[in-house]
Structure formats: structure tokens, C-alpha cells
Amino acid sequence: MENRKTTIHDIAARLNISASTVSRALNDYYRISKTTRDLIKKTAAEMNYKPNQLATNLRKGRGNMIGVIIPRIDRHFFSHAIAGMESVINPSDFNLMICQTNEDYMVEKRSLQALVNNRVEGIIISMAAGSTKTDHIEATLNEGIPLVMFDRVADHLDIDKVLNDNFAGAYDITTHLIRQGYRNIVHFSGPRHINVYRDRFEGYQKAMQDAGMEVTDSMVFEDILTRQKGEELAEQLLRSGKLPDAIFSSSDFSALGALLFFKSKGVAIPRQIGIAGFANEPFTELTTPGITTLEQYSEEIGKSTARLLIERIESGKKEVSKTMTFKPKLIIRASTEKK
């Protein structure tokens, strides 16, 4: 329980040499005699010396921290994306500083501020649902900090992005439903100011149009992302008397809610109604019937995002910005096997 930590000066004093020599030895500088270096290192260890990273960073004008901002850490997609980032970043001796916004714009803004103030080397961000403007992100960009967005991105910003091809995924799964013979397919969507849900909606819409079917407003339900909302909407649909014959949901959770509700009411899945989700949440495989969905490669997305950021940091961020897209993989299960 010592209080004042040993510094390079303490070591220097003990050995009757200068602090700079100690610094050089500890950092394996090129021209320094092996004997003094070894002596210094040995003494440093004896004195339980711990380099003060804060001081180093201040002096060098750069840190060893990468900031990550996500809506919620307890979501399967995000926690796995972060695991992917970790695996890339850990070997590189950066550290992750993780902030969670709870989908709130103000929290996101404050977190960005904190990261800037802590002089992080780069920032990875996936936007909060509450962030309808991007002034805070632009302000951060103006600081000249390398910044990469993933999953929930701002289309109009010209920066590196990594995301799912939500359009293609939605197109594929809708087409699958159509091929199975479903005709009256409705869509559970999220807030459509978020690229993710907008693109899924558009993929659905395009697939319907390509199959000669019109999508009307009454077929699309906004903000149906949770299990509970899925249940409620399913109940509403059933009560209304005009049950669709299939649902493509932007969320596995609301798909689950609907599935459980229909099951409990004796509506036959997939015969009377087909159900498809998005994200390949672990549970989708385990329900009866299993839920057709799309695999998102969260870990890969995390890895690529981290790699992109590290490139930016190391290359001085000059080049033109890149967007990487991962095409979700259609996972067909019993919930849509009409045929």
C-alpha cells in the first residue's frame, strides 16, 4: 500500500545517473550500453516501478486508448461485435474505452465529449436510436480524430463504415417468403430514420415489387422491435380479422413475440402464417418451429471495424473513406416452410 509511486527520477537518484538515461533504458533506446540498461531494468523492477501512462501520453501528444460508443452492451449483436474488436485491438496494445448510450442522444453526445477530452486515438460508434441529428459526430470529426461507424451509421457522412447489407438481407428473406407461396406479407419495422431499419424496409419493398406486389402503408408497422411489441401487434392482427399470411420482422424479438402469441392461440405456423426475423439470435434455432432469419456476422463486423480504425490511425487518415458491407446469410427454418 505505498502511496507515492516510483518515478524514473527515483531510479536515477538511486543509481546516480540521469533520468533521461533511465527513460532510454526502459524504452530500449538504441544507443545505450547493455550493462547500464540491464542495471536500470533490474533496479526498476526492484523498486516496483510502473510507467505512468498518463504522463507518457501527455508528453507524446497521443494516447493508447480507443473509444467505442454503442447503444447497449447487453445486446447480442453489440457484445459480439465488441468481442470481435477486442480480438483485433488487444494484440496492438491499444485499450478500449466503452460507452453505452442507452439509445439516448444526449448520452451519446456526452460520451463523445469524454472521449475527445481523454484524447483517445480513435473512435468507433454505432448510433443511438435517439440520435436524429449528427452534429455531435461532425464536431468530433472536426477535431481530426479518426472515427469509424458500424451498423447504425449516418449515410451522409463521408467516413469509414462497416455494416450489414440490410437491403440485400431483407430482399433475400422476403423473396424466400414469396417463393414459399406467401402472398400477403407484412413487415415489422423499427424507427426508419435509422439506416438499418430503413434499408430492411426497402429490401422488403423491392422484393415485393419485383414479384409484382404492391406494399401499402397498412402492411408496414413501425417501431415493432421487442418481444412485447411483437405480441401486441400479433394480437391486434388476429383480432382485426384480416390476418396476413406471413410476417417479415426486422427483429427476431418481435418475430418471437408474434410466434409465441399465434402458437398460444392455435394459429398454425408456418401453414396459416409464416414468420421470419432478422439477426439469428440464439433462440431462433430453439423455438418450435425454428424461426427463419438472417445471420449478421457480428464478430466479423467488429473485427473489420477495428481493423479499419487502426489503419486510419496508423496511416494518418488521408485516403478516401471506405464502406465495408457484409451480406447477411439466409437461415431457413421451419417457421416459413409452407411448401
Next chain:
Amino acid sequence: MENRKTTIHDIAARLNISASTVSRALNDYYRISKTTRDLIKKTAAEMNYKPNQLATNLRKGRGNMIGVIIPRIDRHFFSHAIAGMESVINPSDFNLMICQTNEDYMVEKRSLQALVNNRVEGIIISMAAGSTKTDHIEATLNEGIPLVMFDRVADHLDIDKVLNDNFAGAYDITTHLIRQGYRNIVHFSGPRHINVYRDRFEGYQKAMQDAGMEVTDSMVFEDILTRQKGEELAEQLLRSGKLPDAIFSSSDFSALGALLFFKSKGVAIPRQIGIAGFANEPFTELTTPGITTLEQYSEEIGKSTARLLIERIESGKKEVSKTMTFKPKLIIRASTEKK
């Protein structure tokens, strides 16, 4: 894309005052004229001034960062625990620095080192499976850094801890199995040098003994925590011809593996064999039959851990160390309804 950031000196120069005045104004020091303070704040905003947290921390000798070390961030329990910590820590203007060990001792050691070097204000840790020694943790404690352990703790260290009452949970669920009429109950365990799995084993053992049944070595299987291991072991048990009539697994995942395997082979659950897990993973509710398990209150554990740490940090860590225990809640589902 400016390069050099504005400092308080720049502001001072612009206003022909001293840097210390600027500093005081920005920090709302008590004795300073309102007019200069307002002027300074206005100018700071104009010049897009961002306080350099690194410098502040160095000068003040303390930082605004809390380090968290966990085995894996993509596990339900841990990501939810972290969400809980975030909710407590965010309002307090600390920031979380999260490290994931992948269950590896060396990574854990290096992470601790990094946190110490970054002069974090406190550390929260849940040990890696690979950490059979605790020298690195003791070394960190010797630095005088407040440290709280959660879930995977080192029993012999006299520090604050927050954990599940694994013994009680295991005792409860085993007793439940016994009351249901199961007699030949085997146990899927994890590495028993980890308190978590040791305590679950002991709870199981005690419940069996209290019911007059002996637990022999052949009834306990070590290192069966994953779905795949659960499947493999289930297969082995079935082939051996002496199928137990119930399984209490330390992990929902291996319970799931066993359940799916038995189902696929036509072994009736819960009639021929009862299955119980631990952790109340989301999927346990959705299998057919649903899996009896124990709810862990991960978020609460995260919150309490964070609160305990903040107390330590703020109170100068003098008091005697506390251990908080959360009793897991038995969730009874169809997989054990023999009666």
C-alpha cells in the same frame, strides 16, 4: 481538422490574462468575477477549447477511469453485469475501460498491468478460468488501487466481493429434482478451481446428502460447460446403458446440448430424464420442454459491484471488506416436471 488544440494558454493570450485565471473560470472556482468568468467561457467555446483530461489527471494525480476485467464480453451474464455497472458509473463521470481475458491468465495479468499503468481509479474483476494463481491480483492490490471482485472471485483474498450464492442455488435446484422424484441425479460441472463451479458442486452434493443419497465420483463430470460438451456427454451416457434419471448442469448451455441430444434420440424429457441448468439464459424458456434453471440477477450484481467500488474510491478504502451475495431464484419449467 485542426491539429494543435487550443489550450488555456491560448485563451489567456487572447484575453490578455493569465492561464490560471482561465483555469479557475473554467472550473467554476469560487472567487472570480462573474464578468471575467463569463467572458472566458464564451471565448473558450468560440475557440473550441477541449480540456485535456490527460493533463488534468496527471496534475491531479488521479484519473477518471475505472477498469473492468472479465473473461468474455459476449456472455449473457457478463454483458448484462457490465450494463448494470454502466448504469451506476455513468452518472458519476467516471469512464469504464473494459478488458476481456478470453479466460487466459497471461492476458489477465497484462490487462491488470495496463490498468495500473493508466492509473485507473479502481478495478473490477471477474477471474479467467486460466487464472489458477492470484499473484497478479495481489500485486495490483499492493499498488493500493481499490479493487472489487465479482462472480469469479478469489476466496482467500480479503477484499470486496459480489457474487451469486451458488451453493444455495445449486442446493435449491437439486432439492427440487429430488422432490420431483428423481433419484439418480448426475452433475455437469465446470473447472472446480473456480469458486462458481465448486460451490455449485457442493450445493448439489449437500442436497443429495441431506436427502440421504451419496454422491460418487462417477456422478460428477468436470468441464462440461458448452452445448457441444453437453451433447457429447449425453451421447456417452446413453451409450453406456446406465442413463441417470436427472441431470443438474452448472451451465444452461450443456443442459441444452443434453436436452437436444436426448430429444433427437427419443429419450423422454422430463419423464425418462429430468434436466436442470444454471443461469436462466434466454433460450431456456423457449426450448421444448422449457429448461428449469436459476436466475442470476446479472444486472443487479453489476450495479452492486460498481457501487461498492465507488464507495471504496470515495471513502479512501479504509473499512473492513464486504461480501455481497445474491441468492439465485429457482425457475421451474417443464424439463423437470416429473410429477
Next chain:
DNA sequence: TTGTAGGCGTTATCAA
């Protein structure tokens, strides 16, 4: 190969 001196951006102390 080593030492000296200065500064990274803040804040605390002392004096004015």
C-alpha cells in the same frame, strides 16, 4: 554513451 534543459496542459500555492 550519457547528461541538461525544456515542455506536454493543467492546477495548486503563494504572493500581489
Next chain:
DNA sequence: TTGATAACGCCTACAA
């Protein structure tokens, strides 16, 4: 109420 000065711990020209 404000200013000058030093120091937090480290690194790096430059000089020796």
C-alpha cells in the same frame, strides 16, 4: 480577484 511559478512524470533535442 488575479498573476507568477512550480510541479505532476515523462520524453527528446541538443550538447557534451
